[in-house]
Amino acid sequence: MEIFSNLAVGFSVLTWFTLSLAVIGCFLGTIIGALPGLGPSNGVAILIPVTFSIGLDATSALVLMTSVYYGAMYGGRISSILLNIPGDEPALMTTLDGYPMAKQGRAGDALVISGVASFVGALLATIGLMLLAPLLARVAYLFGPAEYFALYLLAFSTLGGIASNNQAKAALASCIGLGIAMIGLDNTTGMPRLTFGNLHLMDGVDFLVAIVGLFAVAEVFFFIESHGKGSSIGVKLEKVTVPVKDIVKSGWTMLRASLVGFIAGILPGAGASLGSFLAYMSEKSIAGPKGKFGTGVPRGVAAPEAGNNAAAGGALVPMLTLGVPGSGTTAVLLALLMTLNITPGPTLFTDRPDVVWGLMASLLIANFVLLAMNVPMVKIFVRVLQVPPAVLLPGVCMISFVGIFSLSGSYFDLLLMVGFGVMGYVLRKLDVPTVPIILGILLGNHMEDALRRGMVLSDGDWTYLFSSPISVGLWIAAVAGFVAPMFLRKVLQKPQAITD
Amino acid sequence: MxxxxxxxxxxxxxxxxxxxxxxxxxxxxxxxxxxxxxxxxxxxxxxxxxxxxxxxxRPDPEPDWPGLGSLLAIAVSVAVLVVYAYSLKPLGFLIPTAIAAGILAFQIDPKPVRSVFIGIGLSIGLFLLFKYALDLGLVPFPKAWMK
Structure with a gap:
């Protein structure tokens, strides 16, 4: 089996140092996930500049950050269950049965069941990732400029379609990102574009500055607006025991939810929020009215958690093989790869097997570490929830400043970051999603490059963009992904905007 | 309308x-x-x-804009962050961070004494974290004091 020899490569890359980074990452990730106001995308975003400035090598940085990513997906459920506030967006569905369970005095049971469900979802997704990613990477070799251009379009249309209630605003967000990406020197001609004579803009806008501003700094403004209200633990957590019976009973639920979540995660632009939503809804309809979903049943906690963790793993498939992220957080991870000078895509699997398989091996290990942290040691993280927002958010802000400042040492970037923070706040108020902006900044130059290379190949013939069956299929999917939510929206009323 | x-x-x-x-x-x-x-x-x-x-x-329904008080608090915070950005290099890490973090904490939860402690605590705590755990080259005080 090829997969085992690949994994052997992966495990051989890991050292005690990288393993300890994985443990630290899992710990930090669970905290980030558990704290309301710090989700996986802004948590990973503020840590990237810090990681980069302490000078970790590519594999170590990647191991640390993906452990944080997986950890945050586990941790999100803790505040969903105890506070009725999702620690991060994908954990929203967990509040539906998790908090009622906690009010019945079964907070400990809910935490353990959801912890095990997270483990099942994440483990199955990691295995799925190892099986599927190399296959997809082979398919991706068939992709030329026309296919890539259509694929980028697909990512924008599906991500935008899910991220906002208004397609025009979603499309606008993508345009803002793409427009910002154009600033700086033109790759082909070497001439400055749209810099308005500003020397700082010659290198373009650093995507880390934009990410930290839009995600972390904007979040601070939201907390100032609400004065950090509504975060105190209202339910009691007694001794934590393992409810074996309930876990066995929800076995099939976990497996089905993992599959649904994984598939949702693979779709470009969909991500973990959709995974947990679909997993919960499908289990609810399978159980029927007898299942009593929404009243605090174990299966209602297991389904969304297995779903969102499986989706988190699934979202890594398109990110690694095609360089197109499946969610906001994987977009941030893509930014990390680009900062490390690693270009995701099919060639990554042949050129840097150490990075790819080292990452997968560390994800496997991270899952077991996370199971240990989230079941027996869950009480430690419950204590973390008592950190008041008045301490947490200024801390986040200062870490963002130091991170960006130590990367570039320029005032201009700090001011730009604050500017992005204000912009993120205003845009989110107007229901304009911020994730497509990040995606636009990250992919803008690649998208333009695909278009220009395609036109060089075809000598300026625009029909080239629709010349292969794959590209036509991607165009159709892109149009469908953009149009479908307009009709489905009435059917699938969303509780709130999704930003994971 | x-x-x-x-x-x-x-x-x-x-x-x-x-x-x-x-x-x-x-x-x-x-x-x-x-x-x-x-x-x-x-x-x-x-x-x-x-x-x-x-x-x-085809405009959407009106978003839920914050009241004047919250808007003012956000404006103050933006101003603080801009000043903070300019002061990091000349004044070192500790003093600007304590002031900025304290003001932000006060904007989130208006308790003056506690905000002062949060500012000082975050400033020292983060400095130790960055300087010694992560080995980043931070300057603690204004250069003139360090001679």
Whole structure:
């Protein structure tokens, strides 16, 4: 089996140092996930500049950050269950049965069941990732400029379609990102574009500055607006025991939810929020009215958690093989790869097997570490929830400043970051999603490059963009992904905007 | 009725037109390809303007804007962050961070004494974390004091 020899490569890359980074990452990730106001995308975003400035090598940085990513997906459920506030967006569905369970005095049971469900979802997704990613990477070799251009379009249309209630605003967000990406020197001609004579803009806008501003700094403004209200633990957590019976009973639920979540995660632009939503809804309809979903049943906690963790793993498939992220957080991870000078895509699997398989091996290990942290040691993280927002958010802000400042040492970037923070706040108020902006900044130059290379190949013939069956299929999917939510929206009323 | 979306849509259209105008003026070089440096930015500007137009024609319900007090608190915080950005280098890490973190904490939860402690605590705690655990080259105090 090829997969085992690949994994052997992966495990051989890991050292005690990288393993300890994985443990630290899992710990930090669970905290980030558990704290309301710090989700996986802004948590990973503020840590990237810090990681980069302490000078970790590519594999170590990647191991640390993906452990944080997986950890945050586990941790999100803790505040969903105890506070009725999702620690991060994908954990929203967990509040539906998790908090009622906690009010019945079964907070400990809910935490353990959801912890095990997270483990099942994440483990199955990691295995799925190892099986599927190399296959997809082979398919991706068939992709030329026309296919890539259509694929980028697909990512924008599906991500935008899910991220906002208004397609025009979603499309606008993508345009803002793409427009910002154009600033700086033109790759082909070497001439400055749209810099308005500003020397700082010659290198373009650093995507880390934009990410930290839009995600972390904007979040601070939201907390100032609400004065950090509504975060105190209202339910009691007694001794934590393992409810074996309930876990066995929800076995099939976990497996089905993992599959649904994984598939949702693979779709470009969909991500973990959709995974947990679909997993919960499908289990609810399978159980029927007898299942009593929404009243605090174990299966209602297991389904969304297995779903969102499986989706988190699934979202890594398109990110690694095609360089197109499946969610906001994987977009941030893509930014990390680009900062490390690693270009995701099919060639990554042949050129840097150490990075790819080292990452997968560390994800496997991270899952077991996370199971240990989230079941027996869950009480430690419950204590973390008592950190008041008045301490947490200024801390986040200062870490963002130091991170960006130590990367570039320029005032201009700090001011730009604050500017992005204000912009993120205003845009989110107007229901304009911020994730497509990040995606636009990250992919803008690649998208333009695909278009220009395609036109060089075809000598300026625009029909080239629709010349292969794959590209036509991607165009159709892109149009469908953009149009479908307009009709489905009435059917699938969303509780709130999704930003994971 | 004038709604936020209508105003925002107009702003978007104006900015997009400005963007297209500056894209048209991009200098081209002799090394050119069929698409060139201008086409893609102009396409982006055109789509953005179209989105703005849709917002003007079909605005969403009014968003839930914060009250004057919260708006003022956010404005104060933005000002603090801008000043903080300029003061990090000349004044070192500890003093600006303590002041900025304290003011932010006060904006989130208006308890003066506690905010002072949060500011000082975060400043010292983060300094120790960055300097000794992560080995970043931070300057604690203004350069003039360190001689």
């Amino acid at each position: 004038i709604r936020s979306d209508r105003i925002f849509g107009l702003v978007v259209i104006l900015v997009a037109l400005g963007y297209i105008l500056s894209a048209v003026q991009i200098q081209t070089s002799f090394l050119s390809d069929p698409v060139g440096s201008k086409t893609f930015p102009i396409m982006i500007g055109a789509v953005a303007a179209l989105c703005g137009l849709v917002m003007v024609v």
